[in-house]
Amino acid sequence: MSATDTLQTSTPQRDGTDAADLPVFATEKTVLGVGVSTWPKIIAPMIVGILALAGWEFAVWWNKVPHFVLPGPLLIGQTLITDWGTLSGSLWITLKITFAALIAAVTVGVALAILFTQSKWLELSLFPYAVILQVTPVVAIAPLIIIWVGDINTSLLICAWLVAFFPILSNTIMGLNSADHNLRNLFEMYGATRWQTLRYLRLPAALPYFLSGLKISGGLALIGAVVAEFVAGSGGTASGLAYRILESGYQLRIPRMFAALVMVSVTGIAIFLATSWVSHMLLRRWHESAVKREN
Amino acid sequence: MNAPVLSRQIPKPLVALRGISKQFSNGTLAVRNVNLDIPAGEFLSLLGPSGCGKSTLLRMLAGLGAPSAGTIEWPTMDYDASGQPMRDLGFVFQDPTLMPWATALKNVMMPLTLKNVSKAEAEERSVEALKMVGLAGFEKAYPRELSGGMKMRVSIARAIVTRPKILLMDEPFAALDEITRHKLNNDLLELWSAGGFTAVFVTHSVFESVYLSQRIVVMAARPGRIMADISVDAPYPRNEQFRTSADYAAWCRVASEKLKEAIGS
Numbered sequence: 001m002s003a004t005d006t007l008q009t010s011t012p013q014r015d016g017t018d019a020a021d022l023p024v025f026a027t028e029k030t031v032l033g034v035g036v037s038t039w040p041k042i043i044a045p046m047i048v049g050i051l052a053l054a055g056w057e058f059a060v061w062w063n064k065v066p067h068f069v070l071p072g073p074l075l076i077g078q079t080l081i082t083d084w085g086t087l088s089g090s091l092w093i094t095l096k097i098t099f100a101a102l103i104a105a106v107t108v109g110v111a112l113a114i115l116f117t118q119s120k121w122l123e124l125s126l127f128p129y130a131v132i133l134q135v136t137p138v139v140a141i142a143p144l145i146i147i148w149v150g151d152i153n154t155s156l157l158i159c160a161w162l163v164a165f166f167p168i169l170s171n172t173i174m175g176l177n178s179a180d181h182n183l184r185n186l187f188e189m190y191g192a193t194r195w196q197t198l199r200y201l202r203l204p205a206a207l208p209y210f211l212s213g214l215k216i217s218g219g220l221a222l223i224g225a226v227v228a229e230f231v232a233g234s235g236g237t238a239s240g241l242a243y244r245i246l247e248s249g250y251q252l253r254i255p256r257m258f259a260a261l262v263m264v265s266v267t268g269i270a271i272f273l274a275t276s277w278v279s280h281m282l283l284r285r286w287h288e289s290a291v292k293r294e295n
Numbered sequence: 296m297n298a299p300v301l302s303r304q305i306p307k308p309l310v311a312l313r314g315i316s317k318q319f320s321n322g323t324l325a326v327r328n329v330n331l332d333i334p335a336g337e338f339l340s341l342l343g344p345s346g347c348g349k350s351t352l353l354r355m356l357a358g359l360g361a362p363s364a365g366t367i368e369w370p371t372m373d374y375d376a377s378g379q380p381m382r383d384l385g386f387v388f389q390d391p392t393l394m395p396w397a398t399a400l401k402n403v404m405m406p407l408t409l410k411n412v413s414k415a416e417a418e419e420r421s422v423e424a425l426k427m428v429g430l431a432g433f434e435k436a437y438p439r440e441l442s443g444g445m446k447m448r449v450s451i452a453r454a455i456v457t458r459p460k461i462l463l464m465d466e467p468f469a470a471l472d473e474i475t476r477h478k479l480n481n482d483l484l485e486l487w488s489a490g491g492f493t494a495v496f497v498t499h500s501v502f503e504s505v506y507l508s509q510r511i512v513v514m515a516a517r518p519g520r521i522m523a524d525i526s527v528d529a530p531y532p533r534n535e536q537f538r539t540s541a542d543y544a545a546w547c548r549v550a551s552e553k554l555k556e557a558i559g560s
């Protein structure tokens with residue numbers, strides 16, 4: 001308690017709590033629809049990439065490296081175009097498995113997380129098994145799953161799902177439990193039902209956690225789909241990118257192998273960008289992680 | 296002013312605390328044998344050093360955590376089938392405690408949404424409440440876009456939007472700078488004069504309690520108990536003139552003495 005409390009003689013007109021004081025946030029200039037501050041993030045890695053590719057092409061040409069050892073980026077690009085028919089079919093299959101697995105992971109992960117946070121007993125008795133599923137390497141159980149399930153696509157889906165669902169489960173549980181203690185008290189005071197508390201408080205509070213789980217799981221679903229296909233080594237009509245890589249390896253068609261590899265990487269990057277974008281759009285107005293700092 | 300001013304003959308207090316004690320599971324006796332009647336419409340401050348059980352007492356009033364002994368009666372409120380009072384109250388925490396994902400308007404609407412008031416009506420009343428706390432035009436702002444004082448105003452708007460009979464406040468302005476605090480004190484008094492609610496204001500500041508309240512209940516710690524009950528008979532409206540008056544200084548001295556006694560004992 002300071003003495004100035006009693007010496008205060010007049011109140012300044014503006015104290016920062018006046019409604020007339022505008023909040024501190026500004027809109028940024030954009031070029032081609034992308035924020036000015038975002039462009040360096042695009043241009044800098046691009047320059048590095050172009051320099052690296054040029055160096056690679058030059059090294060292959062200068063040392064006369066044979067194609068079946070290391071093809072140059074130009075040849076890989078060419079192969080991507082000439083083999084597009086086969087490769088795009090495989091890409092489509094891998095994409096389908098990846099997204100189906102991701103959707104299943106989100107559905108099961110979120111549903112289980114909600115169940116677990118509603119009933120302590122359910123969580124206590126089931127969570128350890130979720131951990132066991134998570135820590136068992138998918139390569140080790142993939143053969144078993146393939147034998148049991150029979151259908152190769154379903155097996156791959158299950159494997160990819162197994163890899164992808166845990167981050168969503170554990171992140172969402174953490175998020176649901178992260179709602180502010182006093183906000184929960186407030187909901188209790190107003191006699192909120194369980195459903196209202198979930199709908200208006202716990203689910204929104206869980207959103208940032210869920211989204212960071214989704215970012216991890218998106219990549220994991222792709223990895224799961226590819227790894228499981230390597231294990232399955234399937235051929236025939238329904239063959240994804242992993243099988244193309246294996247097949248090209250056996251046939252020493254190294255440029256095609258690289259082309260398939262490029263497609264896997266690009267898919268992974270695209271999934272990461274897509275999930276990051278979704279996350280940014282959902283959180284940009286309110287969450288510290290997505291908000292632009294201005295100080 | 297030494298005798299407790301419980302002798303005023305008001306037939307039905309808004310809330311009556313009878314022999315309230317609270318012991319936590321770790322053994323801490325946070326509150327011991329508190330008896331207190333709060334008449335409807337009163338502005339009452341709970342004044343005491345940190346740790347004397349002010350928050351615990353306020354939370355029990357709000358129905359958060361039952362007392363270990365004693366009863367809290369709300370003679371004028373309805374009781375539900377299970378015998379629980381349907382407390383008609385608003386609560387303001389020390390932190391604004393807003394939902395960061397929701398706009399100011401949505402935050403203020405929440406109590407009404409939880410009470411299943413129609414969206415149109417909830418919106419109308421929330422816009423009104425924001426206007427009353429001086430935040431007209433900030434409906435669409437998110438909490439992070441508002442200053443500390445503005446967030447506190449949103450929190451107050453949320454507490455009064457249900458037009459509660461009693462407003463419980465737990466050191467709501469303690470984290471704000473002095474200028475903002477004085478301004479919010481004035482605005483709170485204005486709301487109280489206009490709103491017809493009972494106010495229970497927890498604070499550790501003698502100056503704040505004297506400036507705001509009709510009655511100051513002084514508490515002491517270990518265990519938390521009531522040491523004095525002072526009625527501040529200065530007229531309202533109180534404003535910056537009151538803050539510099541000799542009257543105010545005299546009341547502050549009285550309250551300070553009681554507080555010193557309470558801490559010393």
Ligand SMILES: Nc1ncnc2c1ncn2[C@@H]1O[C@H](COP(=O)(O)OP(=O)(O)O)[C@@H](O)[C@H]1O
Pocket residue numbers: 319320321323324325343344345346347348349350351352519
């Ligand atoms: N949940 C709790 N469990 C155990 N002890 C508590 C709990 N909450 C408060 N206390 C103790 O009770 C006493 C009163 O606390 P509180 O009501 O918060 O005091 P005040 O608000 O006056 O500062 C303190 O000694 C504090 O440590």
Ligand SMILES: [Mg+2]
Pocket residue numbers: 349350351465
């Ligand atoms: Mg406290």
